[in-house]
Amino acid sequence: MQKKLSPEERANIVAEKRQVKAEVRAQTIQQVKKQRELAASRKKMHSEIVTAIKGDKNNQAQYAKEEKAFKRDDKKAVAARVAEVKTWYESQxxxxxDVVRTYKWKMQEAKRPNYDFSGIIKFENISYAYGVGTPFEHRALDGVNGLEIQPGKITAVIGMTGSGKSTLIQxxxxxxxxxxxxTLVxxxxxxxGMKKIHEVKPLRKEIGLVFQFPEYQLFQDTIEKDISFGPINLGRNKSDVVKEVPGLLKLVDLPEDYLKRSPFDLSGGQxxxxxxxxxxxxxxNTLVLDEPTGGLDPQGEEDFMNIFNHLNKxxxxxxxxxxxNMDHVLKIADEVIVMHEGRVxxxxxxFEVFSNQKLLEKIKIEPPKVYKLAFKLKEQGLDVTKKEFRTIEDFAKAIKETRK
Ligand SMILES: Nc1ncnc2c1ncn2[C@@H]1O[C@H](COP(=O)(O)OP(=O)(O)OP(=O)(O)O)[C@@H](O)[C@H]1O
Ligand SMILES: [Mg+2]
Structure with missing residues (x-):
């Protein structure tokens, strides 16, 4: 039999129900408020990007003009380039x-505008929004201007997740x-304002990019074909390229008998x-690597850093x-680009970046191990953070010199 509730108990239950109702109501109000705020900020962002695109129209017209002028001047040099290829073919x-294939390729290249991709990479007035005008619109880059990446150097791009690093390098x-x-290359x-990217092949010949998620990059049915696809597609002699593949497998520490295997059966790291x-x-000339050592063990990471360092030096x-990995940045980078919320x-x-404690706190990035030690020492009254060091040995030397 059900127990009869006392008036006091009944009052308690009623009060409890009321409280729950009030809490649910407060939560709903909060959620609606948040959604409104989000919608308002999206609207603001959308109108900002639309305004920025409109405001950039004159710049775009200027870039298109420069493009035209370059092509007009370059046309004058085409005849000489074509003659050079013909002379080469005569001796083949x-x-x-393979020779015929290379000839066709060289001829095609000779007729193309002869850009020099090897100079400074420069970003001017860059903003980038994904999915403009769609519900997924997102401004990933916001006013990156005057940023330069020098030839022959190792440049590291760092910043929190979502700060725009992958977008920038793409x-x-x-x-x-x-x-x-x-972007100038x-x-x-x-x-x-370009309708279509032209000269893609020579551009990709200059700049090879390893995606953050390499599974998007592999598409051939064997590893051998996958590795040799780029150079063959860019005009190199097929048999020459295929001969180099075993050596490349060795370089990246994969067994030689993987040549005929499918790349899809491999682990993420492989x-x-x-x-x-x-x-x-x-x-x-340029290798762009988006977190290239993700999914590798520490030894694999170390090996790749040495390979990249060797390719540079x-x-x-x-x-x-x-x-x-800030230890890697400290070890091999000449320059560091720090991204935060779509801006540089x-x-x-x-040294400049890692000795700046405030900056590191802002981007919530742990400094390299030696810098962590250096900051601890600074707290104890021994400041070596203004010295330049990359290794434990350099660090020990810096301490010794400071204590003198
Ligand atoms: N295809 C897309 N559509 C919409 N938004 C996107 C898309 N790709 C990236 N974004 C957004 O753009 C912002 C910048 O992304 P990006 O991938 O450049 O960041 P990241 O610095 O490389 O981050 P991570 O360290 O996580 O790789 C993020 O907020 C991300 O959610
Ligand atoms: Mg990324």
Missing amino acids: DKTDK LTNGLILPSTGR GNYQLYA KRRVAIAGIIATDG DKGKRIIIVTH IATGSP
Whole structure:
């Protein structure tokens, strides 16, 4: 039998129900308020990007004009380039299929505008929004202006998740075009107003990009084909390229008998190794690496850092690397670009960036281990953070010198 409730108990239950109702109501009001705020901020962002795009129209017209002028001047040099290729072909074995293929390629190249992609990479008035006018619109870059990436150097791009690092580096090889402004790769420009990216092949010959998620990059049915695809597609002799593939597999520490295996059966880390091998095979002057060591063990990470360092120091490659590993940045970078909420908030040497405690706190990034130690020492009254050090040995030396 059900127990009869006392008037007091009944009153308590009524009060409890009321309280729950009030809480639910308060929560709903809060949620509606939040949604309204979000909608308002989206609207504001949308109108800002629309205004920025409109305001950039004159710049775009200017870039298009420069483009036209370049092509007009370059046309005058085409005849000489074509003659040079013909002379080369005369001395070749014309029955060799590879030679004929290379000839056709060279001829095609000779007729193309002869851009120099090897110079400074420069970002001017760049903003970038994904899905403009859709419910998924998101401004990933906001006014990146005057940023330069030098040839022959190792430049690291750092910043919190979502700060715009991948978006920024994808602008370098034309995977995406900016919403405003332009990216210059040497004297070649990628600008918002372009209807279509032209000269993609020579651009990709200069700039090889390893995606943050390399599974998007592999598409051939064997690893051998995947690694050799880039260089063959960019005009190199097929048999020459195929001969180099075993050496490349060795370089990225994959067994040689993987040649005929499918790249899709590999682990994440192994896929990454194949993607990196493909970019090295392409042999462009610039390697853009988006968190290239994700999914690798510490030894694998270390090995790749050494490979990238070697490609820079011994082969003069420009390396642009996005990484969350600050120890690596300190070890190999010449320059650091610090991104925050779609903006570049600092650039400088690793020493300049890592000795700036306030900056690191702002972007919520842990400094390299030696800098952590240096900050601890500073708290104890021994400040070596103004010295330049990359290794424990340099650090010990800095302490010794400061204590003198
Ligand atoms: N395809 C897309 N559509 C809409 N928004 C996107 C898209 N890709 C990225 N974004 C948004 O743009 C912002 C910048 O993204 P980006 O990938 O450049 O950041 P990131 O610095 O590389 O981050 P992470 O360190 O996580 O790789 C993020 O807020 C992200 O959610
Ligand atoms: Mg990213």
